[in-house]
Amino acid sequence: MGSEKYTYSGSGVDVFRNDDFTDHIKNVIKVPDWVLKEPTGYATILNFTTPKIVLTADGIGSKLLLHIKYRSWSDAAQDLIAMNYNDIVCVGGKPRAFVDYLGVHQIDRQHYEFIEALVRKLDEYDMALVAGETAEIPSIYTENDWDAAGFCIGTLEKRIPIETIEYGDFIIGLPASGFHSNGWSLIRKIIESENISIEELSFDLLAGTKIxxxxxxxxxxxxxxAHVTGGGILRALRRVLGDKGYEISITLKPYIEWILKYVEIPEAIKTFNMGYGMILVIAEKDVESVLKITNGEVIGKVSQNTNIVIQ
Known part of the structure; x- marks a missing residue:
């Protein structure tokens, strides 16, 4: 590799293009009055039952291509569950049921293995696979590639009051298990361009997303x-803090130190989780109680200024 480092847009993914499309969707839909306003956008709350229903949908993304190559079905199943489960948690929901969609060239043994892993993982987290769809579409999917999407339904346990966030509140980072399931077009490009053998890395590159x-x-x-997903830690903080600033300090984990050999820090912080898969904002008086239960770490405070220190 030369002096120029890799970028997410250089791998074919444009986050701003995604933002434009999301804005367009918001402009063309009409939200019914039985949908409660939820400013972070992680999941949708439906107000026509008691308790209220929370739902969301997400997929594994191009990380699935590596799961297919290495047949890491347990990690793939955890990725699919976590990308939905964690989003529902962000709005105060408790995940209950799961629906899957597989788009494949032709059903074969690997899909049986994936579904078996998915059911086992759902059971670990007190969830059930209640429905799904598998579509054989050889005209769309190549013989070796397929895709998986998940749809999660939960019940609203406690609305998260982000309007009560104040300057001086503490920001807690919950450690990630790895890159989770975002930024993989860039990671895969680096692996391919640099001829990297993932088996020789000092960490498990394909570790499933922490739930x-x-x-x-x-x-x-x-x-x-805030669930740290697309747009990295920067977007996650913005989604929950709105126009408030933050001052945080990040201690680099081994997998982040590795990616920084190939990606500049500004690119990394707007693409990857930087070691933290979920961000919590709490009052100072509750810090000790939350840390004890979540195994998180204080990484900063809500501030009028914005600053990120990398250690």
Missing amino acids: YKEVTEVFELIKGI
């Missing part, structure tokens, strides 16, 4: 929750 079940135990103490 933050413990956060449901401290809903009453939390003012804001």
Whole structure:
């Protein structure tokens, strides 16, 4: 590799193009009055049942291509569940049921193995696979590639009051298990261009996304929750803090130190989780209680200024 480092847009993914499309969708839809306003956008709250229903949908993304190559079905299943589960938690929901969609060239043994892993993982987190769809579409999917999407339904346990966030509130980072399931077009490009053998890395590159079940135990103490996904830690903080600033300090984990060999820090912080898969905002008086249950770490405070220190 030369002096020029890799970028997410250089791998074919344009986050701003995605933002434009999301804005367009918001402009063309009409939200019915039985949908409660939820400013972070992590999940949708439906107000026509008691308790209220929370739902969301997400996929594994191009990380699935590596799961297919290495047949890491347990990690793939955890990725699919977590990308939905953690989003529902962000709005104060408790995930209950799961629906899957597989788009494949032709059903074969690997899909059986994936579904078996998915059911086992759902059981670990007190969820059930209640429905799904598998579509053989050889005209769309190549013989070796397929895609998986998940749809999660939960019940609203406690609305997260992000409007109560104040300057001086503490920001807690919950450690990630790795890159989770975002930024993989860039990671895969680096692996291919640099001829990297993932088996020789000092960490498990394909580790499944951490599922933050413990956060449901401290809903009453939390003012804001951000799942660090697309757009990295920068977008996650913005989604929960709005126009407020933050001052945080990040201690680099081994997998982040590795990616920084190939990606500049500004690119990394707007693409990857930087070691933290979920961000909590809480009042100072509740810090000790939340840390004890979540195994998180204080990484900063809500501030009128914005600054990120990399250690």
